Amino acid sequence: MAEGQLAETTVDFANILLSGPCNQRCPYCIGRQMPAHLNRSNLALFPLRNLDAFADQLRRHRVRQVVLTGTNTDPQLYRHERELVGWLRSQLPGVQLSLHTNGQLALARMDVWNRYDKATVSIPSLDQATFQAMTGTSRMPDLAAILRASAIPVKVSCVIDEPNIGGIDEFLDHCHAIGVRRLVLRQLWGNSYRWTAPPYLSFVGRYRGNPVYDFRGMEVTHWDFESTTSTSLNLFSDGSISAEYLLAGRALLREPGNVR
Numbered sequence: 001m002a003e004g005q006l007a008e009t010t011v012d013f014a015n016i017l018l019s020g021p022c023n024q025r026c027p028y029c030i031g032r033q034m035p036a037h038l039n040r041s042n043l044a045l046f047p048l049r050n051l052d053a054f055a056d057q058l059r060r061h062r063v064r065q066v067v068l069t070g071t072n073t074d075p076q077l078y079r080h081e082r083e084l085v086g087w088l089r090s091q092l093p094g095v096q097l098s099l100h101t102n103g104q105l106a107l108a109r110m111d112v113w114n115r116y117d118k119a120t121v122s123i124p125s126l127d128q129a130t131f132q133a134m135t136g137t138s139r140m141p142d143l144a145a146i147l148r149a150s151a152i153p154v155k156v157s158c159v160i161d162e163p164n165i166g167g168i169d170e171f172l173d174h175c176h177a178i179g180v181r182r183l184v185l186r187q188l189w190g191n192s193y194r195w196t197a198p199p200y201l202s203f204v205g206r207y208r209g210n211p212v213y214d215f216r217g218m219e220v221t222h223w224d225f226e227s228t229t230s231t232s233l234n235l236f237s238d239g240s241i242s243a244e245y246l247l248a249g250r251a252l253l254r255e256p257g258n259v260r
C-alpha cells in the first residue's frame with residue numbers, strides 16, 4: 001500500500017481543511033509551518049477543489065464523521081459554509097458533521113452552527129491577558145453565550161503552552177462553572193510544556209490512547225499526538241486528498257482537527 005493510502009476499514013473520520021486569512025494569530029498555528037500549496041486559499045470556493053472525489057472516497061471507506069476545520073484559518077470564515085453543510089448532508093446522508101472553530105464567529109453564525117451535529121471550540125484561556133498572548137487578539141469569544149445559544153453539543157479544546165500552563169486549574173473551574181461538559185487539553189507537538197493531571201481529577205479511562213478524567217461531572221481528556229491512534233482522510237485546500245497530515249514535507253500528524 002502506497003504511503004498516504006489507507007485500508008478501507010481503517011479511517012476513523014475525515015477532515016475538510018479550509019485555508020486563508022484567519023481572525024486570530026496564534027503563535028503555535030501549525031498552518032504557518034505547512035507547505036504553501038497546502039495553504040492555498042479556498043475560502044471563496046464552492047465547490048471546494050476535488051470535493052466530489054473526496055466524497056467518493058468517504059463512501060468507499062464508509063467514513064461516519066466529517067470535520068470542517070482549517071489548516072491556518074477559522075472554518076467559519078468560509079463564505080459557503082451553509083452550502084457546504086447542505087451539500088454534505090445530501091451527498092453523505094447519515095454522516096455526522098462536526099465543526100472545529102476558534103468560536104470568533106459562532107454567535108453571528110449560530111443559524112449555520114446549529115446545522116452541524118456537534119462543534120468544538122478551541123480556546124486556550126478564559127483569562128483576557130493569557131488569551132491575547134496565545135491568540136494575538138483581544139477579542140475573546142463569549143464561550144458562556146455560545147454554550148447557551150448552541151442547540152448541538154459543544155466540546156472545548158485548549159492547547160497547552162507556556163502562557164496558560166500555570167492557569168489550567170482556574171480554566172477547569174471556569175469551564176465547569178459556565179456549563180462545559182467535555183474539555184480536551186491538548187499538548188502541542190514538540191512542545192516542552194507538559195501538563196500533569198492534578199490529584200483532584202479522577203481517572204476514568206482512555207480514549208484512543210489518551211487519558212480521560214472526571215472533574216465534577218465534566219469530562220477532561222488529555223490529548224497527546226504522540227500517543228494518538230486514530231486515522232483520518234483529509235481534503236486539503238489545493239484539492240489533495242491524503243491519509244497523512246503533512247507538515248514541512250513530513251508526515252507528522254494524523255489528526256489535523258487537533259492542531260488549533
Ligand code: SF4
Nearest residue numbers: 022024026029072073
Ligand atoms: S491556530 Fe487556528 S485560530 Fe489560531 S491562527 Fe491558526 S487557524 Fe487561526
